[in-house]
Amino acid sequence: MSVFPKGDFYTRHFQPSGKEETLVVNMGPQHPSTHGVLRIIVELDGEYILRCEPVLGYVHRMHEKMGENRSWVQYWPNTGRVDYLHALAWNWAYAGAVEKLAGIEVPERAEYIRVITCELNRVSSHLLWWGAYLLDLGAFTPIMYAFDDREEIMDMLQMPTGSRLTYCYYRFGGVSADLSDEFLKRLSRFIPYLRSRLPMYRDLVTENVILRKRVEDVGHIDEDMCRRYGCTGPVVRGAGVAYDVRKAEPYSVYDRFDFRIPTYPEADAFARYMVRMDEIEESLKIIEQAIATIPDGPYLSKSAPKPKWSAPKGEACFAVEGARGKITYYVASDGGRTPYRVKLRSPSYCNLSCFAEAAKGVILADAVSILGSLDLVIPEIDR
Amino acid sequence: MGVIKEFAEALKGLKSLIVGLGITGKEFAKPGVTVHYPRKVVADKDLVTYRGHIELVGSKNDPAMPPCITCLMCQSVCPSGCIKIIKHPPPKKDPAADKNAPPEAYASGLEPKTKAAPPAKEKPVKTPKGFILDYNYCSLCGLCVQSCPVDSLRFSTEFYIADPSKKAFVYDLMARLKAQAGTATAKEKE
Numbered sequence A: 001m002s003v004f005p006k007g008d009f010y011t012r013h014f015q016p017s018g019k020e021e022t023l024v025v026n027m028g029p030q031h032p033s034t035h036g037v038l039r040i041i042v043e044l045d046g047e048y049i050l051r052c053e054p055v056l057g058y059v060h061r062m063h064e065k066m067g068e069n070r071s072w073v074q075y076w077p078n079t080g081r082v083d084y085l086h087a088l089a090w091n092w093a094y095a096g097a098v099e100k101l102a103g104i105e106v107p108e109r110a111e112y113i114r115v116i117t118c119e120l121n122r123v124s125s126h127l128l129w130w131g132a133y134l135l136d137l138g139a140f141t142p143i144m145y146a147f148d149d150r151e152e153i154m155d156m157l158q159m160p161t162g163s164r165l166t167y168c169y170y171r172f173g174g175v176s177a178d179l180s181d182e183f184l185k186r187l188s189r190f191i192p193y194l195r196s197r198l199p200m201y202r203d204l205v206t207e208n209v210i211l212r213k214r215v216e217d218v219g220h221i222d223e224d225m226c227r228r229y230g231c232t233g234p235v236v237r238g239a240g241v242a243y244d245v246r247k248a249e250p251y252s253v254y255d256r257f258d259f260r261i262p263t264y265p266e267a268d269a270f271a272r273y274m275v276r277m278d279e280i281e282e283s284l285k286i287i288e289q290a291i292a293t294i295p296d297g298p299y300l301s302k303s304a305p306k307p308k309w310s311a312p313k314g315e316a317c318f319a320v321e322g323a324r325g326k327i328t329y330y331v332a333s334d335g336g337r338t339p340y341r342v343k344l345r346s347p348s349y350c351n352l353s354c355f356a357e358a359a360k361g362v363i364l365a366d367a368v369s370i371l372g373s374l375d376l377v378i379p380e381i382d383r
Numbered sequence B: 001m002g003v004i005k006e007f008a009e010a011l012k013g014l015k016s017l018i019v020g021l022g023i024t025g026k027e028f029a030k031p032g033v034t035v036h037y038p039r040k041v042v043a044d045k046d047l048v049t050y051r052g053h054i055e056l057v058g059s060k061n062d063p064a065m066p067p068c069i070t071c072l073m074c075q076s077v078c079p080s081g082c083i084k085i086i087k088h089p090p091p092k093k094d095p096a097a098d099k100n101a102p103p104e105a106y107a108s109g110l111e112p113k114t115k116a117a118p119p120a121k122e123k124p125v126k127t128p129k130g131f132i133l134d135y136n137y138c139s140l141c142g143l144c145v146q147s148c149p150v151d152s153l154r155f156s157t158e159f160y161i162a163d164p165s166k167k168a169f170v171y172d173l174m175a176r177l178k179a180q181a182g183t184a185t186a187k188e189k190e
């Protein structure tokens, strides 16, 4: 034995199975299918996975601790960087938590603006997932179609928010800029366009026999498993449970819109795939209704906090439905200049934790398919 | 029966592949959507809403001077601490004696280091002496622009910026404003 022990902390704790014929390999931290820096230690018997263990923390940025050393308003940019693909949902969760804590009113128009932009962001997130998932499965071209449409969404979201990815758009008591008429016009043109593209997506990929073979009957995550690990979002809806925060505990103005929660009982990777594809349609439906009924008025409440504002004593918790599942912000204040505690509940973290169980005994190539079907955003897991 | 089923499935699969290939073919014939960057650039109208780094706005009377009143709000609200404003030193009782004194430096902290106005008869100069933005750390959140009481800040549409050195991203916004005002007047003269 050399002076330096082999491997790192995680591999040493993973090692002692003692079997001769198995092989322990690292998948990641840099692996194309993890879309970020996630490392999975896998014990392989031939092509089959005996057991595996995700190792996290490579992009840990201390979002919770950062909340404690900056003022309430200064925490805004952080919220957009937790999950960069559905940044507005995180924006919203923070806004909601603080508004609940301080009792700040949000004008009606602002609520509608939030719904429109957040749903648009959800569509773009699902489109990116769609492309990236197929990339994992070895199909390169679909991501180009997805990016073509997503580009249009990003161009549109750039109009009110000013940025294209890590939005910092919502504010306590509203949003930071109004939606222009041009934006609304462009958006109402875009919805039928994207709708007309969806059958193309179906013909190109969903019906494709190769995809079907790779996702059907792969990676079963059933209701019981979801319950044990706390999975939410498309994972739990893919297991046949119609749980969606927008319906379960309606926040903002979601109770005014008519939309369906797509569920599929098969609980495999294909069910999760279909849930997301259907969700794009549902989001478009919500946006359409919101555009039709958006009221006039201010986009930022008059009593919106000033930059030096700090929240009154107390605590609050607010949950929204992100593209990946239930996002929760918990904020506690002792009345001081900075938050006393900011806690983030990220859906990807819970969704990932069931991977080790779901991937037991499958072929390595299927593990990639399972991992992709969970739609993980690694910075969100590490926070 | 099993064989027939297998065949039917294979045929269905084959059809799905051909349909997919048809879509790919159609898309192949369409014009590309990529902007080939160095040869083509994004149209200016698409940049109107783009948030580049912040810049100062010229005031109505003097386009080379911002309406900024050095309230230091932007400096204290910035989460990344990337704005540094240098104030004009407050007028001294005996200006000749303190001529060479260095300008007061303000550490970029959360709390503005404003001092009570000196009891001098001369009116203190409100416009900033220097306005330095360290764009390396800016997160483009827009809080500074939003919190400025006199609307002295806005976002530029600058995004063709790349440099191997970090120093290139420390901008002197006062100089930038002056240069902008200079080109604007030059254009008017033409």
Ligand code: SF4
Pocket: B054, B077, B078, B079, B080, B081, B082, B083, B137, B138, B139, B140, B141, B142, B143, B144, B145
């Ligand atoms: S945009 Fe945000 S990070 Fe950038 S200078 Fe302004 S306040 Fe600071």
Ligand code: SF4
Pocket: B067, B068, B069, B070, B071, B072, B073, B074, B075, B085, B147, B148, B149, B150, B151, B152, B153
């Ligand atoms: S730019 Fe605006 S916020 Fe910043 S010091 Fe000047 S007046 Fe105050």
